[in-house]
Amino acid sequence: MSFDPLARDFQHNPYPVYDELRSTTPIFYWEPWKIWFFTRYEDVHTLLRDRRLGRTMEHILPPEQRYVPPDAIEPFARLSQHSMFDKEGTEHTRLRGLVHKVFTPKRVESLRGQIETICNQLLDEVIDKGEIEVLNDFAVPLPVNVISELLGVPESDRHLLRPWSNNIVAMYELDHTPEQERLAVQSSIDFADYLRNLANERRAQPQDDLITALVQVEEAGERLTMDELISTCVLLLNAGHEATVNVIGNGLWALLQNPDQMQTLVENPALISTAIEELMRFDTPLQLFRRWVLEDMEHVGYHFKQGDELGFMFGAANRDPARFNQPNSLDVTREDNPHITFGGGVHFCLGAPLARLELQIAFRTLLSRLSNLRLAGDAPEFKDAYVIRGLHDLRLRFDV
Ligand code: HEM
Secondary structure (H helix, E strand, C coil), X not given: XXXXXCCHHHHHCCHHHHHHHHHHCCEXXXXXXXXXXXXXXXXXXXXXXXXXXXXXXXXXXXHHHCCCCCHHHHHHHHHHHCCHHHCCHHHHXXXXXXXXXHCCHHHXXXXXXXXXXXXXXXXXXXXXXXXXXXXXXXXXXXXXXXXXXXXXXXXXXXXXXXXXXXXXXXXXXXXXXXXXXXXXXXXXXXXXXXXXHHHHHHHHCCCCCHHHHHHHCEECCEECCHHHHHXXXXXXXXXXXXXXHHHHHHHHHHHHHCHHHHHHHHHCHHHHHXXXXXXXXXXXXXXXXXXXXXXXXXXXXXXXXXCCEEEEEHHHHCXXXXXXXXXXXXXXXXXXXXXXXXXXXXHCCCCHHHHHHHHHHHHHHHHHHCEEEEECCCCCCECCCCCECCECCCEEEEEC
16 A cells, blocks of 8 residues: 655645545555554544544543653643643533634634625735735735634734744644754743633733633633643634645645636636635645544444544545545635544634635635736646645746
């Protein structure tokens, strides 16, 4: 079997390997990482909702067996330990419930005007040049600015956020280096200090932003602790931006490689919402999510033991011919598209409404203001990474 998640060819284009795996060994154990991998839509969709699995096992272990992070990475680990992303059971329900109470669809919708303004301002910067590097000029600054608007981070501080976030998420790649670890720890310290100060300022002087709402939120007598508030803000920034950046880059590149689809979308702007769902399915920005087996269990004839690690290949599931008609074709009119890109079950992406709004406005603004988009040089390259799939850069020319 030609599977190696660290191989460059695979990272640059995993889809042919996924097709092979799905038809030959749809569920397989990969010894080097000691992970069971799943490639089929049906398995991934079902197991994401299976409560015998968790993002962590901590809540079922006796206290003496729980993970104690080495001192050297404690500041980084602390962010995860207080984040809903790494919680299960009642703790997860409590935290997610509190955040959900203030991160509402109404609050997301109220950002529409600001998102349009940010998109237009970014394009104003390049419009006279006739050339854009889509990642750095547009896709990268957009989500950081949007999350900053949402949280209430002042404009003068926004340049700090992306390096912090980049350094922290580098730890989620499975083969990070000691230097990446050191940077992640330092960024965790700096980011937490920054958010603690901002939250204390908002406690003293409330404003109409999400940090104030998180400081004040209360349900059934429950409140967020300072650690939880900090972790939530970091999670909203981190979870929210890498994936959004890469849907813009990967999505635009997919459209450029499929000029008929690009033309259909440009001529029919009303297709924007089905097109965004299709771009997220077609080249999935987050390729792998993991779960731990909480109790011995069986699934379609396979037996798993407590503590086993399972890896769900979202990119493979999203191209499964058993669920999607002609899965390797990009079709911006695709209606039947229950892609798995935002996950499923209790951890389903809390930011999906914001991501959708942001992506729809981003693509609509790009395609309506920049016409005849075309490559300005060689074909772009994907980064050497597996979990977070994105381009190094995407340099394009356009007419106005
Ligand atoms: C295209 C962009 C996005 C993608 C593809 C994406 C994908 C995901 C996925 C797959 C999960 C579930 C992980 C799992 O089950 O293990 C998730 C969780 C989450 N996402 Fe997103 N996300 C995106 C944008 C956002 C945005 C903009 C925000 C917030 C501002 C956000 C906040 C969250 C949070 C808080 C969780 C954790 C939910 C929980 O554990 O209960 N995401 N996201």
